[in-house]
Amino acid sequence: AQSVTQLGSHVSVSEGALVLLRCNYSSSVPPYLFWYVQYPNQGLQLLLKYTSAATLVKGINGFEAEFKKSETSFHLTKPSAHMSDAAEYFCALGNGGYNKLIFGAGTRLAVHP
């Protein structure tokens, strides 16, 4: 069965510190993987996507993620956190495309001064 697991429902970092949000997946077919961000009272916005072209994917707002097949992981990182990064982040798995997305439970990122 296909699934997405996000480790850590809450992550707190200091401004300027490294951000690392973890995502592991299970898929019987080559996966499409996504990271979305949700700011309070807003819809989800795509940060980046992996579609097998390159294992290191760069997204918006300085975020990037690395696909590691051996570890079935797609962790999201940002070298230096900014206060505006505080939001909820969702990892998602596409089943044969972008349509039937399976979302992880989400990780709420807090950034403190």
Place this chain on the structure above:
Amino acid sequence: DAGVIQSPRHEVTEMGQEVTLRCKPISGHDYLFWYRQTMMRGLELLIYFNNNVPIDDSGMPEDRFSAKMPNASFSTLKIQPSEPRDSAVYFCASSGSSYNEQFFGPGTRLTVL
């Protein structure tokens, strides 16, 4: 473009009442998705349409839920009768093709008393 538009943004109703949520996708997008977000179950795909035709409604929780897309610029999600456990944020999203990202609307927060 105005993005995906949803109305109302907030809905409070009493158990047993009919609820209708509305969505206007981005012009030119062929795919439309309805999601539900709750604390307990996270973000779930309810149904999606391609060219106004329902393709997969396996996520619709029960017969009380129905969705229609009478034309390319309008879709509704109806709950009749509503129950307190339907309280959630309902998102509509649209995309240009099977391999384009989904753009999310701001959501409708539904509270059933």
